Amino acid sequence: MNIQKLSLRNFRNAIESDIEFSEGVNVICGANAAGKTNILEAIFYFAAGKSFRNCKDRELIRFGNDKSNIAMRFLSGNNSIKMSASFSKGGRRVIKIGESAPLKMTEYIGRFRAVIFTPDHLSLVKGSPENRRRFLDLAICQSFPRYAPTLSEYNRVLAQKNALLKRGNVIDELLMVYNERLASLAAVITVNRKKYVQKLEEEAKKFLFDMSGGKEDLTLSYQTQAGDFETQEELREKYNNLFAEKMHSEKERFLSLYGAHKDDFVVAINKKSARMYGSQGQQRSVVLALKLAEGELSYKLTGEYPVFLLDDILSELDKDRKDYILSKTTGRQVIITGCESEIFESKGNKIFVRDGVVSSI
Ligand SMILES: Nc1ncnc2c1ncn2[C@@H]1O[C@H](COP(=O)(O)OP(=O)(O)OP(=O)(O)O)[C@@H](O)[C@H]1O
Ligand SMILES: [Mg+2]
Incomplete structure (x- = not known):
């Protein structure tokens, strides 16, 4: 391109x-x-x-x-x-x-x-999960265009649910309607992100290995509050159960505390968390590897x-x-x-x- x-x-x-x-x-x-x-x-x-x-x-x-x-x-x-x-x-x-x-x-x-790399990305590893989700979402949208409207719809329903929780005196039936919709959307989002992270790991691993002279092995593990899952349908069920179980605490806190907007991925070098143990230089190399991997993946998925x-x-x-x-x-x-x-x-x-x-x- x-x-x-x-x-x-x-x-x-x-x-x-x-x-x-x-x-x-x-x-x-x-x-x-x-x-x-x-x-x-x-x-x-x-x-x-x-x-x-x-x-x-x-x-x-x-x-x-x-x-x-x-x-x-x-x-x-x-x-x-x-x-x-x-x-x-x-x-x-x-x-x-x-x-x-x-x-x-x-x-x-x-x-x-396009792949964009700014000084802000240098805190991708040590920064908040929101940074890592945004990185994934922007990358996935470009290679899988149908992901973008799902994400927008999720954010729209989540905003509505939050507005409802904030008002207090929540009618459970209405909250359940939102939760059901969110569970379906969250399952699509989490499945897509997890698949992308697995592919990204494969590519980024090679770059970090190369940069560190074969000393560093990079692993990425995707984490979601709903736990492990095999299929999208199973994940939707798990999100549904989680939302039902946590309805009370969300009402108490006036905020939506569970869902795909809380997902994250853990970056590890030689099996140790790069956020907790990686030196600044190692963290920078990881970000570089992730960004180059994003480009490589885009090439593999689109041919360009x-x-x-x-x-x-x-x-x-x-x-x-x-x-x-x-x-x-x-x-x-x-x-x-x-x-x-x-x-x-x-x-x-x-x-x-x-x-x-x-x-x-
Ligand atoms: N809506 C706007 N209308 C007019 N000027 C704007 C607007 N938004 C930002 N700017 C101006 O654009 C300039 C910043 O541009 P930009 O961030 O591209 O700078 P830069 O060349 O990248 O600088 P640096 O080297 O510091 O990163 C600022 O002076 C800012 O006030
Ligand atoms: Mg600038």
Whole structure:
């Protein structure tokens, strides 16, 4: 997959930017707050249908404006595809491919695929489970587009259940209706995530083994409150029972405490938890291995490498890890941001940004 051109109109701090990308490495250079991450944010929007910064769409619109528009042309196989997204203050965002009618999530997710790696990811191992779930969800959505609406529906029903619990005086029958729906959705989500984690482990293991000179064996184990299961149906039953059993405590706490929104995966190096015992360097290597594995898996599942978006990673990683990631992404399109002088010296297509304005020299 190769991005050819990106156009930003009133997006974040860019008024009107048209950026051409080349195959291979592209380096976006500029001072702090110039607008480098904003460019990656726009690109990744087409992969995820939302910002990787976990913000509201309206925050993407340039201050003082009512509308914003981004468009991107990329090559997927032999097809040149144009995707666009428009945002307006009061209205819904609209995503299109070419001149199509506005598309639903299932119709565009997975068309453009990217792996994003930001300094935030460096805390993937030691950070909260929410970080790990978000990482999995974004990756799974791109390779299995039907996962995205299930996840949205789960979050919607969960929000309704939470609103009900918060009000107090809950009618049990209504809570049971929500619980039943949540159990079905949670089973789909947990099954998909667990399968993905198993595949991810296979790939990430090889990268960590390689990086550590054969010393480190990576394992990932998926954990869910519902316990072990063989089939999706069995898991749905288990979630159902768990929700019924915990109904009282959820009512007492005015909050939904059980479900797929509490899942996690444990990362271990040589069978010891990397979160508890791993050194900072080991944890960083694991994250690198997970991100490279995400790219590899995307290739295996779709037949095409995704675009790698590396935000400020070069200044955050030591030389060995930096060289490792660059060597493992040769031959793919990589878009790197940074403001270090060494980036200026690096190979590849260079893009300069200043106050949201882009130039190629
Ligand atoms: N909706 C918006 N409208 C206008 N400007 C915005 C908007 N949202 C963010 N900005 C501005 O964009 C700039 C940040 O851009 P960005 O995060 O891309 O910087 P960066 O070049 O990645 O910097 P760093 O090197 O520090 O990571 C900030 O100055 C911020 O105020
Ligand atoms: Mg930045």
